[in-house]
Amino acid sequence: MITYICRYAPAAIIAGFSENAELFNSAAEDLSDADGISHQNMCGFSRALIAAAMEKKVSGLLLTSCCDCIKRAFDIISGYADPDYIYMLDLPRCNTQCAETYYAEELLRFINDYKKFSGRQFDVKKAAAWLKYHKKDGAEPAGRQSIALLGARVSDSLFENLEARSHLPLDDLTCSAGGSTDEMPEDITDAENFSRWYASQLLAQRSCMRMTDCSSRRDILKKGNFSGVIYNTIKFCDFYNYEFADLKDETDMPVTKIETDFTKGSSGQIGTRAEAFMESVAPKDSRTRTGISPAGKYVMGVDSGSTSTDAVIMDEGKNIVAYCIIPTGARASESAEKAVSAVLDSSGLHKKDIAFTVATGYGRSGIDPGDRTVTEITCHARGAYFLDPHVRTIIDIGGQDSKVIALDENGAVKSFLMNDKCAAGTGRFLETMARVLELDMDTMTANGLEWDEDLTISSICTVFAESEVVSLIAENKNAPDIIHGLNKSVASKTVSLVSRIPLKEKVMITGGVARNPGVVKAIEDQLRISLLVSPRAQICGALGAALTARLQIG
Numbered sequence: 001m002i003t004y005i006c007r008y009a010p011a012a013i014i015a016g017f018s019e020n021a022e023l024f025n026s027a028a029e030d031l032s033d034a035d036g037i038s039h040q041n042m043c044g045f046s047r048a049l050i051a052a053a054m055e056k057k058v059s060g061l062l063l064t065s066c067c068d069c070i071k072r073a074f075d076i077i078s079g080y081a082d083p084d085y086i087y088m089l090d091l092p093r094c095n096t097q098c099a100e101t102y103y104a105e106e107l108l109r110f111i112n113d114y115k116k117f118s119g120r121q122f123d124v125k126k127a128a129a130w131l132k133y134h135k136k137d138g139a140e141p142a143g144r145q146s147i148a149l150l151g152a153r154v155s156d157s158l159f160e161n162l163e164a165r166s167h168l169p170l171d172d173l174t175c176s177a178g179g180s181t182d183e184m185p186e187d188i189t190d191a192e193n194f195s196r197w198y199a200s201q202l203l204a205q206r207s208c209m210r211m212t213d214c215s216s217r218r219d220i221l222k223k224g225n226f227s228g229v230i231y232n233t234i235k236f237c238d239f240y241n242y243e244f245a246d247l248k249d250e251t252d253m254p255v256t257k258i259e260t261d262f263t264k265g266s267s268g269q270i271g272t273r274a275e276a277f278m279e280s281v282a283p284k285d286s287r288t289r290t291g292i293s294p295a296g297k298y299v300m301g302v303d304s305g306s307t308s309t310d311a312v313i314m315d316e317g318k319n320i321v322a323y324c325i326i327p328t329g330a331r332a333s334e335s336a337e338k339a340v341s342a343v344l345d346s347s348g349l350h351k352k353d354i355a356f357t358v359a360t361g362y363g364r365s366g367i368d369p370g371d372r373t374v375t376e377i378t379c380h381a382r383g384a385y386f387l388d389p390h391v392r393t394i395i396d397i398g399g400q401d402s403k404v405i406a407l408d409e410n411g412a413v414k415s416f417l418m419n420d421k422c423a424a425g426t427g428r429f430l431e432t433m434a435r436v437l438e439l440d441m442d443t444m445t446a447n448g449l450e451w452d453e454d455l456t457i458s459s460i461c462t463v464f465a466e467s468e469v470v471s472l473i474a475e476n477k478n479a480p481d482i483i484h485g486l487n488k489s490v491a492s493k494t495v496s497l498v499s500r501i502p503l504k505e506k507v508m509i510t511g512g513v514a515r516n517p518g519v520v521k522a523i524e525d526q527l528r529i530s531l532l533v534s535p536r537a538q539i540c541g542a543l544g545a546a547l548t549a550r551l552q553i554g
Helices: 011-016 044-054 068-081 097-118 124-133 156-165 191-203 215-222 238-250 267-281 332-347 376-387 427-437 441-447 462-474 479-498 517-527 537-553
Strands: 002-004 021-023 060-064 085-089 145-151 170-172 225-234 255-260 298-304 308-314 320-327 354-360 393-397 402-407 413-418 507-510
Touching (some): 002 011, 011 021, 011 124, 011 191, 044 068, 060 068, 068 085, 097 191, 145 215, 145 238, 225 238, 225 267, 267 376, 267 413, 308 332, 308 537, 320 332, 376 402, 376 413, 376 507, 376 537, 427 479, 441 479
Parallel strands (some): 002 021, 002 060, 225 255, 393 507
Antiparallel strands (some): 298 308, 308 320, 393 402, 402 413
């Protein structure tokens, strides 16, 4: 088997040698093997490729000189992984007659090299058969309504994750997808003529971002009936970050961006982004459970967060009957059960009185009482708009992540941003710092406004910040001054997220951190606006889930 990485790679030639040709799109479990022999600022895909080679998951490799990272991966794999076979094709950056001639010579060199390596002969008929079988492989979108997946390649596991969250078909139009060609002329019978024809076909495909003319990438959006665009980028791959920056300003279509390091980490957060995007562009039909009691008059929302699990019961008049907030333990499902029991006890109601339950938060899929799951993006938007219909921007600082959500005049989500997988700027960050200071959260919150010295602490990384706090303690700095520095750090991280979305007042802060006046004040100072802080800020997600449940039964 020969593994190739690129749509411009001559997979048909591999088939012409009676070898299986397989596109490499496997996310790494971890990158530790690659990190030991490469630099961590190489893109995640190239490091995943190195890791697969080191683990002997690929034996034969056909690479193309797509970028510097792949060139470096070729050197590393050749020197350290000792594969059975590895070859690098020098890929032109344009589609001209000169480029076709050059690439045809490259293909012919590959044919001769593999012939010498394997002792096999290249069979044009077998290559033609492969091309005929693979002619229609998703290079162009179909006419039905769908979501366009653009940008850098997606791993197989990521595509499955996104596809599972999308209730519309997902058209993979990323850099590695596609690759169909015209039917090969019958008069081509030798390797030289085949290489010349095949080179012209490969270079005529929809371009990737490393080509000098990328206009065909824009044209693809005009050919399909797309409801929105999910744009994928890979960490440290600037080609596609540049395209996304242009795309979001050039199209009226809803667009959201995801970024991975080509591992399977952060699948839950990426799934939440995709699902929230889908809820905003094309709401799906509700998924109800059978056997709902017709006597039930109340609805419930359960928000399973990383720090707390919140539950809200609402009556027919959209009045909050009861709510509870409990810490999320080691098992989200058990915490949800406790929250449901607590809120039912508080209200004096029984499960049979609840007509519909909506679950939200990261643990939503594992909550047994849920009749439907909805992302926290949609629920926070709905909850905040219910608390104050003048809200147009929401800043939600939760235990695990931060979000900025823009609303329209009807309270619908216009756009949103989430921080990447990093604890800095979240409630978990503050909890970690509280432990370092040997304070409980209530004491830390109370002391945050009583500072004298204006200290500055890193907002980049929780680990860096913890090191700085330890140093400040060693310097006998006062705890209130350190807390003020930490509050500014959270605010800086939040404001950097806000700066990437058009800020429109009024602005409401939700989540547990909204109860921290020091953080609220620091954000207000940096944004130079006043934030709306509702007494119900922490249960905003559960409230939105209850409102969603209310909509299901009228």
